[in-house]
Amino acid sequence: MAMKKIEIMDTTLRDGEQTSSVSFSASEKLTIAKLLLEELKVDRIEIASARVSEGELQAVKDVTSWAKENDYLHTVEVLTFVDNGVSIDWMIEAGAKVQNLLTKGSLNHLTHQLKKTPDQHFKEISKTISLAEQKGIETNVYLEDWSNGMRNSKDYVFEFLEFLSTQPVKRIMLPDTLGVITPKESYDFVKEIKDKYPNLHFDFHAHNDYDLGVANVMEALKAGADGLHLTINGMGERAGNAPMSSTIAVINDFMPDIEVGVNEKVLYTVSKLVETFSGVIIPANKPVVGANVFTQTAGIHADGDSKKNLYFSDLLPERFGRTRKYALGKSSGKANIQKNLQELGLQLNDDDLRKVTQRIIELGDKKQVVTKEDLPYIISDVLDHTYEEKVKVNSYVLTHSKGLKPSTTVSITINNETFEENAQGDGQFDAFMNAIRNIFKRKDMVLPGLIDYVVRIPPGSHSDALCETIITWKDVKEEFKTRGLDSDQTVSAIKATEKMLNIIIN
Template identity: 60%
Template sequence: MGEARKIEIMDTTLRDGEQTSGVSFAAQEKVSVVRLLLEELKVDRVEIASARVSEGEFQSVKKMAQWAHTHGYIDRLEVLGFVDGTTSLEWIVNAGCKVVNLLCKGSLKHCTYQLCKSQQEHLADVKNTIVHAQRMGLTVNLYLEDWSNGMRDSKEYVFRMMDGLKDEAVTRFMLPDTLGVLNPDETHLFCSEMIARYPKLHFDFHAHNDYDLAVANVYEAIKAGVKGVHVTVNGLGERAGNAPITSVVALIHDHMGLSTNVDESKLYSVSKVVESYSGVRIPNNKPVIGDNVFTQVAGVHADGDKKKNLYFNDLMPERFGRFREYALGKNAGRSNIIKNLEALGIELDDEATRKVTARIIELGDRKEIVNLDELPYIVSDVLKNGVENQDIKMLNYSLTLTDGLRPTATVKISIKGEIYQETAAGDGQYHAFSKAMYKIYKKLDKPAPELIDYVVVIPPGGKTNAYVQTVITWKFQDKVFKTRALDIDQTVAAIKATMKMLNMIESGNIPNMNYMRLP
């Protein structure tokens, strides 16, 4: 670790990551992700597919290869290929790619029971495939599949394979913990043995997260001297997934003092795009990119941050295109409130701050979640001017759901004292409500926001009559922000959240911090 070196990052979101149950990227989504990985994040290499999967996959790879050719990245696109004569190689060449990641057997059990071949037979097949790849103009990297179990159970097999392949035209030898079985001690030992025995070869390490040790194993592999590591965006991958790029990059930069080519500031935005494409939500406590990981909850922490940033660490949110927040709930103290008021540009005297703090703690005890968007409304309510100063008020609404007919909604609102009413049908009750509101706004020639996301959350331990929280993400004038509300009925909660949003826009009080620029 004493030598300063740069670690090569290979992202396999579009190959290994797409093996996540229920995940399938469309062709245009794949092109988009490749662009983001190479041009925004600046990863070194991208593994984009497995050969021979389907005709649809072939067409997707062709589109990615065409884009890569045009933009000078074709040598950084890699496709998994198999020891099948020239079948995989022809598939890859015909798709327009130039790099094959050849999958051979890295354990005696796989060779014996899956291939039903001797090691000598398999080694001969691998060498033959490498020769064909050279003739076809392909660069070859080589996976030793199930290498981790091979090192556990049959090191002699692994070393015989390496002895037979070390002088072949292989650019990188890739060491996968295929079943995610290794612990950090084993990872360091096995990688060290490979590097000591074959010091002139380039080794990559490929971790899986079955024991939640993928990032720790990457750490030990790099300590042992591997030159490259494999990751996925958001840790996507089969079973428990792969090592997430966000945690791995932060680990390399902060704990190892080594460098990568990855642009940290783009990690969050790229992660959100992949979240949208994959349909797999990022957990709120996911390191670096989770919604809550830069949120201080305890009041003592906010107080410490005011006093020489006592509760900061090296994971500064600004590195990743994010910002620090201070939670508003039952654990909030006066310092939390002041931090959030400062973010909104609101100044209160000590007595008003005390009252706002008491109200937020009261809401927290009732399991209500208070966020930065809602703080101005709480302040207004506490200071007895919230209701009177609402420019847009819901006077009445009616929702109708009839079997065999589309839901309908009739809404009656006032905007600065003027009353408006409209009726509309929709695909659901809230959709009907939204269309009725849109009719009013269209007649008034008022700009309407775009709904980006809609989430319903049931509090843990809730009963059938429990509140549900509806959280809606909006886009208005290039700003993205959220409003949320609680009610026993999720549609009613959504309507309340919508009214909050409309009053924010009407008053020009959209928070300046709680939004991100869309890519």
């Protein structure tokens, strides 16, 4: 069977911008438009609604100016209205050449919103299309609320399509405006239309209110749809539109008779740029472009990947310019850790690997995922035990209140003898140190002086990252350093101090 080439129209800059609180600047629109056409290689882009604002007009001018210079002008489209030529004048000023004319695809919308008869509506549409043709503007037509039209007023829809078949229209667009139809309806409705009008070009425009956008797209394509409207990250009004990334992956993997020209390798790059410009964060578990979708967390999965890629599928991260990662947390096994060590160029013997694995599991109970960048810090912390553990900090309470000095109550065991002490200080850690000094005074021991205190987190980490505290101590003989590691800065300093206490006791 010969492959059918499907047109992909990206409407992130128009329908996607209807996402609540999203507004792209003119420069952002131009940057995204260039990426969509030049790098992602979609067939067409819808970039704005006519008559919205002066800022929108300038944004469209910028895009059309660039598009004209680079032979993309015929791929740039603008949503217009049946408004006696006002939208046409706006388009001429903006330099656009393709209008996507919004019309009523259900009798319910026509009767209650426009309060007009089909004949009146068709005559006004014909006049608008004729005016556009005179001005050198190509016309595509949206049948707004088409899905409900097919459900509730099918005779009207086919009357409308019969009228459009006589008009100089390049594409007829079938939107599930409210995101309400099922995959079966998507197939049945499109099939019925394509069977009656096999030579007309129909675009399918899915919304995602029931999370059926991609499934509906698949069925519309099976039924013969000629084009799709998609958005980056599934942006759009309410629950958004059918997402570009998932749809392209599904077509490429499960629809061998369908061909699209979209460059998969660029999907993630464009996705992250749109995330930055829009301020709408990509969910971590969003297919293809989410942060976690190519991350194995369970140790058994990492082990399986090392044995003939048992947990791989056709959805390989390299297709989208990404890499597979192995999370470090309480579900990690040695296989996860070994995968990360390989990436860092590190090797551990079996005993050290066991210790590091146990430490990561312990940290995972407090911090959901430990990053690869944390790993050298954890190794340093775990393997920095060249002493017999004779001092143990059992528990402590750290208090900090406005207007009161910080205080600490601490319990420690020294050579199997347990002590409790309370003290105040200039800060929580200072209060902790004062309590420890008081305990060691009872044993006629003097603590070394603290001469340097450095806190750092792994590069690229966030506020919940593991924190390494390195403290330099000085006693009568020499200077020495101890390290502590924890997601809490004060706790990591306490752990570094516990190591110091063991060193001086030993």
